[in-house]
Amino acid sequence: MVRQFTFLPGDRRDTGDDGRTVRYSHWGRYNTFYGLSFTTTLSTVLLLAQLNECRVTGQLFTLANRFPGSAALVVQLLAAFFGLLHLAVICKLINYALRLRLNKVSVSLDVLRTWVDMSIMRVDWDLPLRFFFPSVFVVLLSLVPAALWAGSMTPSVSRTVDSGMLLIPSYEDVSMIKEYPMMIGSSGPSLRTQKGFFTYSVGQQQSSQLLASAAQASSLGGGPHIHRKLDNTQFSYRGRSYGVGASIGLMDQGIRSNSQVAGYIYQEEGYLANVTCTYNATSNFTLSGPVNEWIYAASGNLPDSEEGPEYSNYIGHDGKAIVAMGVAYSDRSPRRYLAIAAGPAYSFLNTTQCEFDFTPTLFNVTVDVGNLNITVKPVRTMPDFNPQRNVTRTVVRQFELMSNDMTNLYVSLLGEAFNSSIAAYKMSETFNNRTFTEEEATLAGLTNSMVAMADDMLVAYASAQLMVGRMFTQQPAKVYVYALQFGQPSYIYAIFTLNLVIILAVVFEAVRTAAWSALGRFNYLDPRDLIVAASRGGGDIAAAADDIMERREGRRMKHIWLLSDPDGGNGSLIVNLRGDQDGHVKIEVGAGQCNRDAESAYPPDEKSMYVEHGAETERGPLTPKTPMKMKVGIFGSKQ
Incomplete structure (x- = not known):
């Protein structure tokens, strides 16, 4: 039977009878992008109708005027659906781009959480502020397509x-x-x-x-x-x-x-x-x-x-x-x-x-x-x-x-x-x-x-x-x-332009990545892939997280999280992907992560966030034995 495996693209082997090497089908890789055929058709129809001043009369006009609440409900549902199609394409582009980058860089767990939030348009309220605001910005932008669709489809009385x-x-x-x-x-x-x-x-x-x-x-x-x-x-x-x-x-x-x-x-x-x-x-x-x-x-x-x-x-x-x-x-x-x-x-x-x-x-x-x-x-x-x-x-x-x-x-x-x-x-x-x-x-x-x-x-x-x-x-x-006139001209032009920009973005990414030929099966959005890959990495990740937590016991925070409880402490843990001897993906502690002893398991960008009561003068500064020079940004850092 076929089991779920995750492979780095460079470590793939030819498909065998054991089914361990699972390849992408055309539909599995590109199905989301086909939704643009619907949005392109509708936005083009709306644009042509506006340019040719097409209007709807007859029974449809009578129904829309007799039942305006129902007409508004239908418009909102359609706007939400077509906005979802646009959003799905945008999320897929972000997901594919970050999955390709994950093969090349080391990331902290906070960065990985940010990537997840940006890929599914979710706000994670306890992210560090340098990651929180970019993710909120992306989420707010995700509201634009549906709003533009509503403005371009809402019927109004015209002549x-x-x-x-x-x-x-x-x-x-x-x-x-x-x-x-x-x-x-x-x-x-x-x-x-x-x-x-x-x-x-x-x-x-x-x-x-x-x-x-x-x-x-x-x-x-x-x-x-x-x-x-x-x-x-x-x-x-x-x-x-x-x-x-x-x-x-x-x-x-x-x-x-x-x-x-x-x-x-x-x-x-x-x-x-x-x-x-x-x-x-x-x-x-x-x-x-x-x-x-x-x-x-x-x-x-x-x-x-x-x-x-x-x-x-x-x-x-x-x-x-x-x-x-x-x-x-x-x-x-x-x-x-x-x-x-x-x-x-x-x-x-x-x-x-x-x-x-x-x-x-x-x-x-x-x-x-x-x-x-x-x-x-x-x-x-x-x-x-x-x-x-x-x-x-x-x-x-x-x-x-x-x-x-x-x-x-x-x-x-x-x-x-x-x-x-x-x-x-x-x-x-x-x-x-x-x-x-x-x-x-x-x-x-x-x-x-x-x-x-x-x-x-x-x-x-x-x-x-x-x-x-x-x-x-x-x-x-x-x-x-x-x-009936569907939509206002400014919104129709805006949604047509947005649809065109998304199409160009898909074409650009397809050309840049050779149609995502290097895309692996590992998907950080899938908890199954995360659990399997982390288990292959062994206990090093858990040990490194425990060391960080031990160093933080008894210390009070100098920084305050914006809208949620303080981070548990392992968000700065740096990890990366590696392929094992069988070509399976595993998650392991990043090469730049500090040693796991008491003095080095504490990354410098996190040390400044905690202060031990009375320990500043007795123990001196917390200096790792192996100096940490890696600072992981929102797009990770080279391995």
């Missing part, structure tokens, strides 16, 4: 890019976008659904929302103005809408049906409305009357009037609370101008005049589905998608209809909305410590209200095209979907 499609309004047919009489029963086509109320009579049937937009147009804070869409989708614009984004919440079901959608971006054509308001002291548009009981006339020419002056009637108790707006009535007019004639109650609005400029523009529309926010940014100008300008002329004309409809005997609702915007502008400028005149504040607040109302009217007509007229076209969108 990935997908594609989608939504429906946006089409303006190929604008026959329903026109001015409808401000009379009961004469309004344009309308539709009411759970998503809101949609109509082509925007100035008449959506006047309440437009008034709210006018009143809130001047933001009180330093951030962008946030205002709701004119429907029940709960989405809000951050900043200006520019008249686009009507499809959001209405015709994007194909995108938002995915519960993991974070948002999307698409492009839409629209009009960038620029409004410039000034005072025109020579304005021809004025109030007169009463022309009949409680009836006042607002009439006069505008810069773009065609086919004669504009004329409309307003109701009022005495004309003081009237805010009349004049917009060219003729279809031949470009309808770019709006003039205001106001009574004494709103005298700050009297003789103001606003010029509208609608520039066809391509916009980027960004939708945050989670926060229900819409952000619109102009990209570039483009050819007019509605050359007849039905849309813009109808929008400007709504101001005249609203001003007429929202004036009663005692107050103008439109004038109050403008007044709120002007007051908000004043508060904002005061808060920012900026000076302004009343005229500047009035024109700025009025301009903000006109812009806000024009944008919302454009959105209202676009919504009517979608929901009432069913006139739309498909538009692609870039969709951002919530996904």
Whole structure:
């Protein structure tokens, strides 16, 4: 039967039938290093996933978010396993290197204990400090691989890019976008659904929302103005809408049906409305009357009037609370101008005049589905998608209809909305410590209200095209979907680098040691090998240890061990490996160890640690007969 033997490589004999010479198999020597195939594969996959911004969606994302504790447990177990693979390779490299060195050097028992601790990543608390700190340092480093694996595999919520499609309004047919009489029963086509109320009579049937937009147009804070869409989708614009984004919440079901959608971006054509308001002291548009009981006339020419002056009637108790707006009535007019004639109650609005400029523009529309926010940014100008300008002329004309409809005997609702915007502008400028005149504040607040109302009217007509007229076209969108991102980039790069360094260390050691060809079967980590090799060494080791202990009896320590009991005294005993005549390894007392008599069995590096009570002057210094010049370091000393 095959017995366990340990041989020095130089003393090996050919394998015989007695089985005494036990050789390493390939698997027995290199099996630990094959674990690097798993760590290399995973670290490479993580690195490629990071470089290519790969993300995980679907069921795995849902499970990770529903059971975060379980996900963390799985990550910790995997990190511990892959960290163990790295640690096993590192320990094997240390073990092989020190076993090869043990064939060439003498070591003290403390050094041998340190080697054991470094090979199995263990802290031995009663090592001398010069050995304790290196072993603790190695043990602390052993915690790094698992920690890096955890950082490189921990899932976090990220986003990935997908594609989608939504429906946006089409303006190929604008026959329903026109001015409808401000009379009961004469309004344009309308539709009411759970998503809101949609109509082509925007100035008449959506006047309440437009008034709210006018009143809130001047933001009180330093951030962008946030205002709701004119429907029940709960989405809000951050900043200006520019008249686009009507499809959001209405015709994007194909995108938002995915519960993991974070948002999307698409492009839409629209009009960038620029409004410039000034005072025109020579304005021809004025109030007169009463022309009949409680009836006042607002009439006069505008810069773009065609086919004669504009004329409309307003109701009022005495004309003081009237805010009349004049917009060219003729279809031949470009309808770019709006003039205001106001009574004494709103005298700050009297003789103001606003010029509208609608520039066809391509916009980027960004939708945050989670926060229900819409952000619109102009990209570039483009050819007019509605050359007849039905849309813009109808929008400007709504101001005249609203001003007429929202004036009663005692107050103008439109004038109050403008007044709120002007007051908000004043508060904002005061808060920012900026000076302004009343005229500047009035024109700025009025301009903000006109812009806000024009944008919302454009959105209202676009919504009517979608929901009432069913006139739309498909538009692609870039969709951002919530996904899992495994690990942070810094940890992924770190674990890939660590894995590469370990591979290079294995290759370097394999080349340096000729694939560990000189490695013997003796392993100082195996207590079987230690016991067998020590027994072959005979009783010299035990006798030398007894001599050391006898010399220490009755002496007190000058040095104190850090975190454990004092060393028993034999840690400084120097030993080495020798092969016997049969090629078996044995442990024997080192050649440099002191003689075993009472005076020489005490190594000089240990003598200074003990002081005999009252013996310093009576017996003199403890000087060995054979001077000891060997000082064994952490890597041993040459035999």
